Amino acid sequence: MPTKEPTWIxxxxxxxxxxxxxxxxxxxxxxxxxxxxxxxxALDPPATDPxxxxxxxxxxxxxxxxxxxxxxxxxxxxxxxxxxPEAWEAxxxxxxxxxxxxxxxxxxxxxxxx
Numbered sequence: 534m535p536t537k538e539p540t541w542i543x544x545x546x547x548x549x550x551x552x553x554x555x556x557x558x559x560x561x562x563x564x565x566x567x568x569x570x571x572x573x574x575a576l577d578p579p580a581t582d583p584x585x586x587x588x589x590x591x592x593x594x595x596x597x598x599x600x601x602x603x604x605x606x607x608x609x610x611x612x613x614x615x616x617x618p619e620a621w622e623a624x625x626x627x628x629x630x631x632x633x634x635x636x637x638x639x640x641x642x643x644x645x646x647x
Contacts, residue, residue: 581643583617583635584609595634601626 568576583591591602604624608614614623618635621627 581639583639584615595638596627596631597635 562570583594586594588599588602588606591597591605592599597605601624604626605614605621608621608624614620618627618632618639621635622629622632
């Protein structure tokens with residue numbers, strides 16, 4: 534008959550490991566420490582240059598869902614499509630009205646108004 538290890542040992546070991554991590558949790562983090570711990574780019578403001586936006590950032594634009602965001606990224610990669618939303622009219626499903634709403638959203642995001 535195999536012997537069972539007591540589960541309380543695992544609970545105790547987990548508590549001991551957690552308590553060592555929590556011992557330093559009471560000190561406040563400064564700006565540098567926060568930046569070191571945050572994932573790359575997590576604390577940066579959202580990009581406003583449409584030619585440099587990732588597909589995830591493109592999805593935040595009006596009328597751009599997952600399929601269109603990937604189509605834009607693919608067109609930029611394969612054919613070197615650049616020039617912002619005006620050049621995206623070559624992509625199926627993106628017309629002048631979509632380009633206008635995207636341009637307005639980008640202007641609002643960057644703080645510029647007409």
